[in-house]
Amino acid sequence: MSVEALIEQHGPSRELRDQARGLQDAAVALRRSLHQHPEIGNDLPVTRDQVLEALDGLPLDVTLHKTTSGIAALLTGDKPGPTVLLRGDMDALAMPEDTGLDFASKNANMMHACGHDTHTSMLVQAAHLLSDRKGDIPGRVLFMFQPGEEGHHGARHMIDEGLLDLPKNVDGSDSPLTGAFALHITSTLPVGMAGIRGGAIMASSDQLEIRVKGAGGHASAPHLTSDPIPVACEIVQALQSMVTRRIDAFDPAIVTVARINAGTTYNVIPETASIEGTIRAMSAKTRSKVHELISQVAMGIAAAHGLSAEVEIHLGYPVTVNDPTFAGFSTEVATSILGDKKVVQLPNPVMAAEDFSYVLERLPGSIMFLGGTPSGQNPATAAPNHSNRVMFDEDAMEVGVSLYAAMALRHLGVRLS
Ligand SMILES: [Zn+2]
Numbered sequence: 266m267s268v269e270a271l272i273e274q275h276g277p278s279r280e281l282r283d284q285a286r287g288l289q290d291a292a293v294a295l296r297r298s299l300h301q302h303p304e305i306g307n308d309l310p311v312t313r314d315q316v317l318e319a320l321d322g323l324p325l326d327v328t329l330h331k332t333t334s335g336i337a338a339l340l341t342g343d344k345p346g347p348t349v350l351l352r353g354d355m356d357a358l359a360m361p362e363d364t365g366l367d368f369a370s371k372n373a374n375m376m377h378a379c380g381h382d383t384h385t386s387m388l389v390q391a392a393h394l395l396s397d398r399k400g401d402i403p404g405r406v407l408f409m410f411q412p413g414e415e416g417h418h419g420a421r422h423m424i425d426e427g428l429l430d431l432p433k434n435v436d437g438s439d440s441p442l443t444g445a446f447a448l449h450i451t452s453t454l455p456v457g458m459a460g461i462r463g464g465a466i467m468a469s470s471d472q473l474e475i476r477v478k479g480a481g482g483h484a485s486a487p488h489l490t491s492d493p494i495p496v497a498c499e500i501v502q503a504l505q506s507m508v509t510r511r512i513d514a515f516d517p518a519i520v521t522v523a524r525i526n527a528g529t530t531y532n533v534i535p536e537t538a539s540i541e542g543t544i545r546a547m548s549a550k551t552r553s554k555v556h557e558l559i560s561q562v563a564m565g566i567a568a569a570h571g572l573s574a575e576v577e578i579h580l581g582y583p584v585t586v587n588d589p590t591f592a593g594f595s596t597e598v599a600t601s602i603l604g605d606k607k608v609v610q611l612p613n614p615v616m617a618a619e620d621f622s623y624v625l626e627r628l629p630g631s632i633m634f635l636g637g638t639p640s641g642q643n644p645a646t647a648a649p650n651h652s653n654r655v656m657f658d659e660d661a662m663e664v665g666v667s668l669y670a671a672m673a674l675r676h677l678g679v680r681l682s
């Protein structure tokens with residue numbers, strides 16, 4: 266569809282962009298303050314206080330989560346309608362910062378290197394923007410400020426604590442959650458662009474541990490031992506054959522053994538060998554099949570040699586799946602705001618994982634990548650997310666605030682103006 270046709274359908278969004286522009290100074294100030302005081306995991310007291318202060322005075326019903334520092338803030342529009350969820354994550358990474366920015370992290374070994382500081386600030390500004398339009402909103406907006414995205418299952422903890430079990434409206438009418446949207450900034454896409462795809466957009470991520478158990482002894486008399494080392498090596502090789510021979514090439518998986526550990530010296534056969542690695546998949550079906558096959562391969566090979574193997578799989582995040590209809594909708598809304606050819610349909614998913622996947626298991630919705638390459642840099646060579654040198658162009662936040670607000674409003678059926 267042409268941009269003109271999309272603008273015709275969704276409205277020109279000029280006023281919305283102007284509103285977002287008016288919030289840009291506040292967006293930058295809050296982002297920089299968050300950037301200077303990064304926190305890690307599910308307990309983010311300083312971050313939570315900053316967010317609450319920035320939301321102060323808005324007409325929101327704020328629920329402070331108890332099991333984490335999560336904040337659920339509900340905006341009720343003046344007209345009846347369903348509820349839409351917008352997610353922003355608030356946590357940083359355990360790593361040093363080497364950007365040289367004058368608002369660089371003040372906390373040793375903590376850095377907002379995934380841009381969650383920008384997400385938090387954008388969502389706060391979106392709450393301001395949408396609160397201003399409360400009178401026109403037919404329904405409710407649930408702002409989800411989550412901790413612990415970087416491997417700490419923050420979204421799952423918030424869901425377990427009742428994030429999605431919303432009360433009815435004050436008048437007793439229903440306002441069910443009907444959609445969920447998230448953005449993720451990336452330094453490898455130019456400002457003013459967005460990237461999305463329907464279906465799987467990010468992988469599941471699980472941790473693998475195999476322990477091969479034999480019997481140790483003298484290295485000169487292996488027949489009197491049950492040597493776990495050649496068995497562990499065979500398992501590592503067989504896992505790769507298993508992936509290529511038994512997993513559908515069009516529904517791929519990755520099994521990477523990243524660590525092998527056995528033995529203490531050159532003339533002793535050890536009793537055990539351990540194997541550790543990561544498992545990535547693009548569908549729940551392949552994910553569980555890989556789990557099953559890993560046990561089969563490891564135990565089968567160990568048994569063939571008279572040893573045993575214990576397999577432990579620590580479940581990480583599920584596959585992040587964008588509902589195709591919602592991905593199409595987000596593409597249309599974003600194109601009407603950003604312009605022609607500015608919303609890239611990603612040909613492939615990303616093998617990283619995201620815990621917005623837990624929300625998308627419960628609600629239809631989508632996550633979109635937001636362009637944030639620092640000005641003057643090449644997206645192909647800019648330091649990527651999670652780098653100690655990653656930087657983001659703060660102009661991306663104005664775009665992100667418009668996108669958050671536009672997706673919520675359009676989802677609730679408001680035509681933009
Ligand atoms: Zn990250």
Ligand SMILES: [Zn+2]
Nearest residue numbers: 379381414449
């Ligand atoms: Zn992230």
